[in-house]
Amino acid sequence: MSRSETVFVPAHVTGFFAAKPADDPLVAGSIGAGLTLTDGVTVTVEAGDNGTVVDGEPGTIEAVERVLSAFETDVSVEVETGVPIGAGFGVSGAAALGAAFGTNALDPAPRSEDELVRLAHRADVEAGTGLGDVVAQARGGAPIRVAPGAPGHGDVDGIPAGGRVEYLTFGEMSTESVLAGDLSAINRAGETALAELRAEPSLETFMERSRRFAREAGLLDDEVGEVIDTVEDAGGVASMAMLGRTAFAPGRDLSDAGYDPTVTRITDGCVAFR
């Protein structure tokens, strides 16, 4: 049994979604599609209860605390977020997933990957901070959430795609407040986008449907909308990370439109694109 374990979990930007609440947090979730990124969250777990540190400062992430309470072993957790918090990168889900795998490595009663994913999904749903990031992050690549919920309930497929991704962040947006509001326009737009993506599961279709979703769902932030328009004028395609004030685009579409974005890549899914 090692006394310390470090794991990396990719960030996940959702392009479009429909919320699927349920009483059972393992059944609750969302459908939709997104990209997992080589930028993401690094979690180090050590034996001994010395609390949680987030980016060097003592702090708490509710989904992480909920994960830890499921284990017998007392641990300390260090989270390096790697991407902006509250900006649509699924940081809470990634931190919860990392805490689950890290703590498991120190625990005398090992669990399987799917059991750990269920634990982290439940924690993120119960904390109200995510409905589908955990199952997407556990799959990697460009996940399509076909049916909501944790392993054993949900179903995740993927767009066979890799390559460079760029993003630009303007700040936070509250996932909780959006999910607590009227979801009918969001869900209608999300269901349509998913059906169209499944008929043609390519990165191009994903970006196109994501861009349309942001407008149809009434979620488009003004500043992000301006970026999307400018990229379109330059012949590219960008959309908004759900739910955050972040614009993202494949390849060099933000750079080519004159912006100075952060550069990352889609993680390996079923295979690694070279």
Add this chain to the structure above:
Amino acid sequence: MSRSETVFVPAHVTGFFAAKPADDPLVAGSIGAGLTLTDGVTVTVEAGDNGTVVDGEPGTIEAVERVLSAFETDVSVEVETGVPIGAGFGVSGAAALGAAFGTNALDPAPRSEDELVRLAHRADVEAGTGLGDVVAQARGGAPIRVAPGAPGHGDVDGIPAGGRVEYLTFGEMSTESVLAGDLSAINRAGETALAELRAEPSLETFMERSRRFAREAGLLDDEVGEVIDTVEDAGGVASMAMLGRTAFAPGRDLSDAGYDPTVTRITDGCVAFR
């Protein structure tokens, strides 16, 4: 539409298994567990039918040809095996999976990841060269094949494990001839090993149960058996890659027993161990 695509697919060593034949190749498969490796198969697909090249020489891999026949687009395929052929690394499955993803990138009618995995699984089963490598390779990490068959039929979980792996190869073994023989001892040993691993899904349990399986199933090669004994005498644990004359071990267990093995690592599964 690009005119060339290169993808990497990990090798997969099975530690133990039980064969689950069925008339429908998508339902057929195996249960068991193994490790996917950062050593593996690189497949480059180009537009235009100029045949298949394997490690620089014109050649054919039946599972690859079967995959190609499912696409409209005519392509040429270059396979770099990266690991020994016929030695228990799932090269045919990896080549089939790589050919499916590579050709899809050039095809005007895109398919999802799960559709491509189904295509490659069917091809490997129909060619008689594999029963579970493709679904394991598509998951990554240390896959536990809980239920046999392609996505939509089978179920794959994983051991939450990463780190260094070593291997030593003595040559080929025919998967076809073993699968065509009496499977009762193999299947009994494989079912028992799977139940025990699922009760305690750790790398230690996987290695221990794999070593026991090789003997109980009557599959142990003499030379590989000698290596396993020598590693055990040195306080380590090694087992045999199913189905090949290959010994593999976690960490430095082959080196520590005085061998000069090839060094590789477990690929990232649901998370990346650092």
